[in-house]
Amino acid sequence: MFMPLKLKPSRGITSLCYAPRYEIFESQTPDGLKSELVIRETGREDGSLYTCLAENLFGKDERSIKVQVMEVPGRPLDVKVQDVWTRSVSVTWAPPYSGNSPIAKYVVQYWRDTGGKYGQPAEYLLIVLQ
Numbered sequence: 475m476f477m478p479l480k481l482k483p484s485r486g487i488t489s490l491c492y493a494p495r496y497e498i499f500e501s502q503t504p505d506g507l508k509s510e511l512v513i514r515e516t517g518r519e520d521g522s523l524y525t526c527l528a529e530n531l532f533g534k535d536e537r538s539i540k541v542q543v544m545e546v547p548g549r550p551l552d553v554k555v556q557d558v559w560t561r562s563v564s565v566t567w568a569p570p571y572s573g574n575s576p577i578a579k580y581v582v583q584y585w586r587d588t589g590g591k592y593g594q595p596a597e598y599l600l601i602v603l604q
Contacts, residue, residue, distance in 0.1 A: 516543050521574070545573035550580065 497512045513520055525538040548570035556564040565582065 513541075516541075518543055518545060542574050544575055545571075547571060547573040547575070547577050 495514045495516075497514070499510045499512065501508050509526070511524070511526075521541055521543045523538055523540050525536050527536045528534060550567035550570050553565065553567040556566055558564075563584075569577070
């Protein structure tokens with residue numbers, strides 16, 4: 475007896491099988507029924523704990539997998555220039571959404587227009603903070 479895939483998604487995803495981005499594929503194998511869940515065009519909202527429930531006349535079992543969607547980190551928040559001196563400046567910011575991975579570095583760019591042509595700063599500085 476082969477049973478189709480049943481999912482118990484968490485985080486309020488109740489109509490999983492009816493969402494157009496979610497597809498369940500089932501195929502017969504020599505060992506039984508193989509069921510696969512495919513999520514197309516994943517987004518941050520798809521990150522969750524997914525549980526697959528297998529059940530037949532002899533019992534039931536379940537396995538869970540945590541899906542963590544990796545994204546590009548956001549821009550730093552609340553950027554402020556704290557202090558300005560003749561040869562340095564103090565800049566602070568709040569960390570952005572990490573994209574579910576550690577932020578490896580920040581790139582700070584500075585330029586000062588000293589009367590050159592528009593779009594061509596006379597002084598330019600690039601700082602990489604790791």
